[in-house]
Amino acid sequence: MEYGIFQLIILSIFINNFVLARFLGLCPYMGVSKQLDSAVGMGLAVTFVMTLASLVTWLLYNFFLAPTYQSIFYVVFHTPIDKVPDLTFLRTIVFILVIAALVQFIEMYIQKVSPTLYKALGIYLPLITTNCAILGVAVLNIDMFFKDGLPLHNSFIHTLVQAFASGVGFTLVLILMAGIREKLELANVPKPFRGLPIAFIVAGLMSIAFLGFAGMNVE
Amino acid sequence: MASLNDLTKGILKENPVFRLALGLCPTLAVSTSINNAIGMGVAVIFVLVSSNTIVSLLMKLFQKTLSEEGLKSINKIRIPIFIVVIASFVTIVEMVMSAYFPALSESLGIFIPLIVVNCIILGRAEGFASKNPVFASILDGLGMGLGFTIALTAIAFARELLGSGHLLGVNILGSGYQPVLLMILPPGAFLVIGLYLGGLNWLESRKK
Numbered sequence: 115m116e117y118g119i120f121q122l123i124i125l126s127i128f129i130n131n132f133v134l135a136r137f138l139g140l141c142p143y144m145g146v147s148k149q150l151d152s153a154v155g156m157g158l159a160v161t162f163v164m165t166l167a168s169l170v171t172w173l174l175y176n177f178f179l180a181p182t183y184q185s186i187f188y189v190v191f192h193t194p195i196d197k198v199p200d201l202t203f204l205r206t207i208v209f210i211l212v213i214a215a216l217v218q219f220i221e222m223y224i225q226k227v228s229p230t231l232y233k234a235l236g237i238y239l240p241l242i243t244t245n246c247a248i249l250g251v252a253v254l255n256i257d258m259f260f261k262d263g264l265p266l267h268n269s270f271i272h273t274l275v276q277a278f279a280s281g282v283g284f285t286l287v288l289i290l291m292a293g294i295r296e297k298l299e300l301a302n303v304p305k306p307f308r309g310l311p312i313a314f315i316v317a318g319l320m321s322i323a324f325l326g327f328a329g330m331n332v333e
Numbered sequence: 334m335a336s337l338n339d340l341t342k343g344i345l346k347e348n349p350v351f352r353l354a355l356g357l358c359p360t361l362a363v364s365t366s367i368n369n370a371i372g373m374g375v376a377v378i379f380v381l382v383s384s385n386t387i388v389s390l391l392m393k394l395f396q397k398t399l400s401e402e403g404l405k406s407i408n409k410i411r412i413p414i415f416i417v418v419i420a421s422f423v424t425i426v427e428m429v430m431s432a433y434f435p436a437l438s439e440s441l442g443i444f445i446p447l448i449v450v451n452c453i454i455l456g457r458a459e460g461f462a463s464k465n466p467v468f469a470s471i472l473d474g475l476g477m478g479l480g481f482t483i484a485l486t487a488i489a490f491a492r493e494l495l496g497s498g499h500l501l502g503v504n505i506l507g508s509g510y511q512p513v514l515l516m517i518l519p520p521g522a523f524l525v526i527g528l529y530l531g532g533l534n535w536l537e538s539r540k541k
Contacts, residue, residue: 137519144357250358312527312531318521
């Protein structure tokens with residue numbers, strides 16, 4: 115299935131929303147949604163890291179892991195194309211290491227270059243390494259925009275668009291949830307349901323609302 | 334010394350899903366049917382037990398062979414070491430599953446590679462296996478894995494029963510039952526786990 119850029123954006127933000135439809139990134143969604151400020155910070159940090167991680171993992175997959183004509187084994191070492199190693203099975207290990215290293219670098223870089231930005235995003239960055247949304251979007255891109263180890267048409271652009279739009283979708287529901295939970299603090303919730311249980315039920319209701327977007331025809 | 338407590342604490346008292354709220358993403362995503370839930374549970378048990386074993390052995394090896402200086406520097410990079418160990422076992426699960434259980438592998442989808450970032454596994458490696466002997470670590474992994482599987486199956490039970498009227502392909506509620514489609518769709522997962530957590534809290538408060 116080939117999507118246009120705009121369709122992909124709508125799909126990633128609303129229809130296949132990262133949290134409410136795909137169930138990725140639930141830990142920050144439940145953990146950091148108690149206040150509006152921190153929700154905005156976390157959303158921005160996740161969007162940023164998601165896009166960057168997708169970029170890096172796509173390059174790695176295309177030029178190193180997958181046996182394509184662009185593989186460095188073919189281009190640089192002149193291995194015959196039928197002998198180029200298929201390293202796609204190393205995907206999980208390579209991706210998680212790259213993401214962990216990348217987050218470290220981003221943290222150090224931001225700390226050095228922009229202390230203000232570091233103050234806003236800094237504390238969320240270490241939390242992001244083990245956030246399944248980041249590895250999730252990287253794996254999802256590979257699953258969607260590669261077929262049998264070969265990149266589909268416009269694979270690179272689509273990867274970046276999907277990563278960025280998924281991050282926006284994540285930020286959107288995180289902010290909505292934070293708004294609801296700030297009000298919920300004042301509500302008279304039955305005692306056993308205070309805290310996490312009622313947050314899950316609110317998330318369920320939000321998910322029902324987002325289900326409405328599935329009726330949109332994007333074809 | 335290893336004791337029965339290492340095994341049983343993960344099942345009820347420190348249940349990773351219901352008590353500690355860890356590993357939520359796979360819990361909600363793959364609990365559409367009992368079949369998927371058990372498949373995921375077995376995969377997590379395998380990874381958890383193997384990584385706990387290796388981490389515990391590795392730490393013992395470091396303590397026996399390295400000087401104090403070396404131990405200090407190893408301590409700084411222990412999390413990346415744990416992640417590599419876990420990722421290797423996840424890759425094994427990924428390959429075995431797609432070779433022998435293609436249908437299950439298809440329906441679990443990206444949640445198999447995502448076992449790597451399941452906080453239960455890294456949490457047990459860091460919090461238990463790195464400080465405890467091998468046998469206790471194996472029991473701990475088994476217990477936590479079973480606790481995860483039980484929680485997953487409990488959620489899947491409610492969702493599959495109400496959402497389709499079937500359990501494991503057997504019709505339970507009769508042909509006149511109108512399935513609540515919502516339960517199989519994403520909102521059902523949030524609602525079921527919210528109600529379970531609330532119910533558990535209520536039971537606990539009554540016991541006191």
